[in-house]
Amino acid sequence: MHHVIVERWSRRRSWMHARDARVKLAALVALIAASATTPPSHWTAALFYGALALAGVLAARLPVHSLLSRAALVLPFSATFAAVNWLAGDPARASALLWKSYLSAFSVLLFVSCTPLADALRALEWCRVPSLLILIAQFLYRYLFVISEQAQHMRLAAQCRAGGNHDWTFRGAAAALSVLFVRSYSRADGIRQAMNARGFAGRFPALAAPRFTWIDGVFGAAAIAACAGVRVMA
Amino acid sequence: MHIPDGFLTPPVWATLDFAGLASVSLLARKARAEVDESRIPLLGVMGAFVFAAQMINFPVGLGTSGHLVGGALLAFILGPAAAAMVMTAILAIQALVFQDGGILALGPNVLNMAFAGVFAGYLPVHFLGGRSRRAALFAGAFLSVMVSALMALSELLISGVRMPAGALWISLALFAVSALLEGVITVAAVEAIGRLQPSWVKSRGGGMRAPALAIIALTAVFLASVGITFASASPDGLEKLIERAGPAGRNLFAAPLAEYQWQGLGGEWMGKAAAGVLGVGFVFVLCIGFARLARSKK
Amino acid sequence: MTPVIRAANLTFSYDDGTRALDGVSFELYPGECVALLGANGSGKTTFALHLNGLLTGEGEIEVCGMELSKENLPPIRRKIGMVFQDSDEQLFMPTVLEDVMFGPLNMGLTPDQAGARARTALERVGMAGLEAKAPYHLSAGQKRRVAVAGVLAMNPEILVLDEPTTYLDPPAERDLAVLLRELPQAKILISHDMPFVRALASRAVFFERGRIVAEGCVNEIVERFGWDLQL
Known part of the structure; x- marks a missing residue:
């Protein structure tokens, strides 16, 4: 990829x-x-x-x-x-x-x-791009790897069952999308818990300046x- | 539709980059106030989800397939301000890591897809909400893709990219098809999520029920976009509009950029660009305006 | 000896009404390692999440003499280092060093102090030299070690490990067991991996439908519930 x-x-x-x-x-x-x-x-x-x-x-x-x-x-x-x-x-x-x-x-x-x-x-961030956007992009990039890998696995599984010619039926694709969504959503919950467990105090620590x-x-x-x-x- | 670099002329991307930057900082402040910091990972993960969801192909027959764009879905899940931020982050990563969309064209792309697209996608969900969720989602997703595409097309036309009538109609038809597809995929996805987690879907959307207002708002946004597209395709009409605005308005736009002359078009082109940018800005303001109206009624 | 964790009569139901904990009482003493055994969905993780207030039900919890309450949450979360089942959820910062620094920075340390602590913790788990790596590029075993470093950097007195051997190959599992055995903290270990549990835990409790139904030495519990792969 x-x-x-x-x-x-x-x-x-x-x-x-x-x-x-x-x-x-x-x-x-x-x-x-x-x-x-x-x-x-x-x-x-x-x-x-x-x-x-x-x-x-x-x-x-x-x-x-x-x-x-x-x-x-x-x-x-x-x-x-x-x-x-x-x-x-x-x-x-x-x-x-x-x-x-x-x-x-x-x-x-x-x-x-x-x-x-x-x-x-x-x-x-140094160029004054809002830190909210930077944080979102940072998390997005971090979990892009994890979630796209999941999507890849689901696609493979679908291909195996479909005989290799095509990926999904329309309904199958919708179901796959929903599973991916629910998993992502609960993953976000897991991250929140992991953050809180390590004493997240409501603000992300500022990143070190280059x-x-x-x-x-x-x-x-x-x-x-x-x-x-x-x-x-x- | 991600506009690469090199397609827009300097006045167009410069104006829209400035507008984009200003809107990003405004919306970021708004989203910061609305979103608890511990929810930031959720926003990032949802962005990654929309990204990854593009790997899931929906077959639409004739050997072709489409995939989710996600503006309306994000608006439905996260609310408009947060969704616009997530979409902006998606576009930034797409431009940086995937070279999908240009760097100087990032401002225009953000305005088209993250702001106009997300707000257009959110309007129906907000106004129709509740029981007519399917219809609202469909309309939102359709509108989201259509408005973004039309804005992108207008910007290209304003920049003088040639689009003969035939090509223009073909692109409009393609936009309509992908917008319809986005509608179908979004509805199918939310229905499928609803089967997995019924309570979660029920708790979203549906701020107020005002179908009449919704229809007026949607028609207005849609017509404005279509209007601008055609206006930018036929520069004569715009020229007249600019003439009417008087020489002062014209100089205002042309003067700082007088050094930059497009071959053979010269100052005439400046007026066209100015009018077009104003028009695109108008649709954008319209979207924000409706969103604000919606919020105040709530 | 006074327990470092004392939970009395914990009860918790999820929003949809399923009762996940039904009167759980439990004590953990300094230096010991207790395994929580039981079927999936029997309440082990739910119980662990109560210990530092990530979930709140009814009942009493005391950690190192502090009663669990809103005001006590920051010091209690500092005392309990929680290593989650999914390392990808635990390692959410862009680089290993930044991730391990996350806890210390939340404790109010300066970036320099936090960096020093993080480096010490990484050294402790044998991950020195990987500071600049992105979590994505680590193997499952390395991820787990970094996750442990992330909680060790906060100097906890208790470690809670939820399925720490998931996705680990046998050598990585062995290395993790060796590492954990050397750490002096009291530990709560949730695992289905019996060799691993036997290697570390001195005591086990058995969960069934939100209750602790048995307690004793590991072999006794395993025997009693047939909790092992025996063909």
């Missing part, structure tokens, strides 16, 4: 993994914003942005090929719209839809593959300057 692989990548060690999540987030936003404001037909700019992202992947020592192909998941959707725009006589926009969406997906994938999600959320070094500063400045440079030259 995609999230399991991404999670595993994010726990690796590299120069890129070691950078402060806030700086990486800023660099990501700079790259995407620069490309989003670049006029559609500037192919050279697109190549330069791509090179920046690729440099990031190499610095993070991540498998380039897998990242490239995983980011391509966005292409079917973009390609549909691109085709329509091409036929409607706007080839420049058609190409822009493709490269901009792909570049964004690729750089986001790079970001989460070199930043554990907990750190990314912490960086967002540490910022001068290398992070240099990296951030360089990344943002590079993105801005390409944007200005374009």
